[in-house]
Amino acid sequence: ATVMLCGWRAAGAKLRWDVSVRGLRSMTTLPEQQQPQEPHRPGPSWMKNSGRERLVVLGSGWAAYRIIRDIDIEKYDLTVVSPRNHFLFTPLLPSTTVGTLEFRGIIEPIRTARSRLNYVQFSCTEIDEEKQQIFCESFYDHGETKIKENIKLRYDKLVIAVGAQSGTFGVEGVEDHCYFLKQLSDARLIRNRILECFERASSPRVSDEKKRQILSFAVVGGGPTSIEFAASLHDFCAKDVVKWYPELYPFVSITVVEAGPKVLSAFEDSLSQYCQKQYKKQNIEIRTNISVKKVNEDSMELSDGSILPFGCGVWSAGNTPVPLLTSLPFEKQGGRLVVDEYLRVGGRTNIFSAGDCCVVKDNVLPPTAQVAEQQGKTIAKNLNSSSISPSVVPPMRRFKFHYRGMFAYTGEFSALLDSPFGTTKGFISWLLYVGTYLTKLVSIRNKIMIPMYWFKSFVFGRDISKF
Numbered sequence: 275a276t277v278m279l280c281g282w283r284a285a286g287a288k289l290r291w292d293v294s295v296r297g298l299r300s301m302t303t304l305p306e307q308q309q310p311q312e313p314h315r316p317g318p319s320w321m322k323n324s325g326r327e328r329l330v331v332l333g334s335g336w337a338a339y340r341i342i343r344d345i346d347i348e349k350y351d352l353t354v355v356s357p358r359n360h361f362l363f364t365p366l367l368p369s370t371t372v373g374t375l376e377f378r379g380i381i382e383p384i385r386t387a388r389s390r391l392n393y394v395q396f397s398c399t400e401i402d403e404e405k406q407q408i409f410c411e412s413f414y415d416h417g418e419t420k421i422k423e424n425i426k427l428r429y430d431k432l433v434i435a436v437g438a439q440s441g442t443f444g445v446e447g448v449e450d451h452c453y454f455l456k457q458l459s460d461a462r463l464i465r466n467r468i469l470e471c472f473e474r475a476s477s478p479r480v481s482d483e484k485k486r487q488i489l490s491f492a493v494v495g496g497g498p499t500s501i502e503f504a505a506s507l508h509d510f511c512a513k514d515v516v517k518w519y520p521e522l523y524p525f526v527s528i529t530v531v532e533a534g535p536k537v538l539s540a541f542e543d544s545l546s547q548y549c550q551k552q553y554k555k556q557n558i559e560i561r562t563n564i565s566v567k568k569v570n571e572d573s574m575e576l577s578d579g580s581i582l583p584f585g586c587g588v589w590s591a592g593n594t595p596v597p598l599l600t601s602l603p604f605e606k607q608g609g610r611l612v613v614d615e616y617l618r619v620g621g622r623t624n625i626f627s628a629g630d631c632c633v634v635k636d637n638v639l640p641p642t643a644q645v646a647e648q649q650g651k652t653i654a655k656n657l658n659s660s661s662i663s664p665s666v667v668p669p670m671r672r673f674k675f676h677y678r679g680m681f682a683y684t685g686e687f688s689a690l691l692d693s694p695f696g697t698t699k700g701f702i703s704w705l706l707y708v709g710t711y712l713t714k715l716v717s718i719r720n721k722i723m724i725p726m727y728w729f730k731s732f733v734f735g736r737d738i739s740k741f
């Protein structure tokens with residue numbers, strides 16, 4: 275592919291392409307680059323000389339989206355910087371990997387989140403605190419060509435809500451041979467891979483032994499994401515594979531590998547045990563106290579010396595910080611930014627952080643959507659009530675987490691609910707799961723689409739076309 279370099283980094287930059295089995299992964303510039311002369315004043319014409327403070331939000335996930343929706347637009351010129359131009363409703367992501375739900379039903383475009391919002395599809399790479407500006411880069415698709423651009427943006431107030439990325443924890447072969455389940459693009463890859471496995475296994479040239487390997491699905495990690503993915507895959511096999519690939523169904527196996535002593539360790543013990551029992555009935559094998567040592571093209575080497583063959587491996591074993599965080603000169607804990615009770619970074623009054631990329635000092639919370647959303651809400655409230663005059667300091671709201679409970683879908687219209695009011699499991703929990711997520715989905719469009727997709731999958735089955 276040809277590469278055009280635009281913007282201030284054009285001069286003399288050479289490119290290195292990192293290619294892996296999944297295709298093109300990343301593109302980086304090697305030598306020193308020229309610096310841009312003038313930082314951009316962010317925003318369209320109505321923002322220019324508005325006199326309002328410039329609020330720049332990094333990210334378009336749970337924390338950022340809450341801020342975008344709650345911020346007082348009369349007070350701030352809001353610019354959102356994120357490589358992803360949509361908000362993703364992550365709890366329903368596993369359902370899209372098998373076609374129970376369609377991809378567009380669980381996303382919301384950032385630009386339509388509210389009026390008078392300026393969005394730029396860039397990743398922040400550096401923060402210059404002294405000059406109150408950020409450096410950003412982007413790779414735009416232009417047919418066969420990729421265009422690299424860099425910009426600088428000024429801010430008065432900055433919110434870092436860049437989330438986290440899937441961690442491989444140094445296990446060899448994960449990046450090359452496993453799929454992550456974090457973004458919508460990951461779910462699309464997994465869905466195509468699953469269908470490819472069934473089409474490949476149905477070839478008359480494939481032996482029974484090979485069929486068994488191709489139709490072996492290995493899921494690494496025993497958290498809610500892995501459990502829900504395994505459950506969704508089971509539903510797909512039990513309802514659709516049985517119908518459309520009946521001769522292949524006996525060859526299917528699903529295995530969940532967890533390094534700890536139990537799956538769903540954040541849930542109440544009885545719920546974790548219920549999940550194990552339910553999976554036994556569904557023929558999903560759970561292997562606890564076992565870690566993955568190495569991933570090969572079609573097998574995993576496990577810590578007990580055994581080999582787990584697979585046709586599709588999904589890795590969801592935890593998070594690791596995004597590259598931006600490593601370059602920031604602030605205090606960190608486990609790679610995450612340490613924030614105070616007002617969610618300020620390093621005691622600064624104009625830099626805040628929320629969500630998976632930060633940790634509140636002396637109050638470590640799990641990296642979940644509800645923590646991220648509540649933190650976003652606190653930041654928006656504090657920013658809305660803050661004064662532009664340094665002599666007036668209005669009281670700030672401390673962040674206090676309110677645990678609202680958590681769900682895990684365990685397949686066959688059954689779910690687990692661990693809440694402050696107690697625990698439930700089975701069909702009733704599934705009804706609560708459906709009801710809760712329907713009320714949480716942001717747009718009316720998706721509130722209408724999601725029940726329609728559920729109905730469509732239930733009545734007509736899932737779509738098995740691969741494209």
Ligand SMILES: Cc1cc2nc3c(=O)[nH]c(=O)nc-3n(C[C@H](O)[C@H](O)[C@H](O)COP(=O)(O)OP(=O)(O)OC[C@H]3O[C@@H](n4cnc5c(N)ncnc54)[C@H](O)[C@@H]3O)c2cc1C
Pocket residue numbers: 332333334335336337338355356357358364365366367368396397398399435436437438455456457498499596598628629630631641642643644645646680681
């Ligand atoms: C499959 C799945 C299911 C889940 N289910 C649940 C659930 O049921 N309940 C629950 O509470 N939690 C759940 N979670 C966890 C939850 O999604 C995360 O905790 C939550 O997304 C964290 O929100 P965030 O805003 O910190 O980050 P994210 O939502 O991850 O958003 C980060 C944003 O930052 C952007 N970004 C990254 N780098 C940069 C950069 N350099 N510059 C600018 N922008 C950048 C990204 O593009 C993204 O838009 C689930 C997660 C997954 C993956």
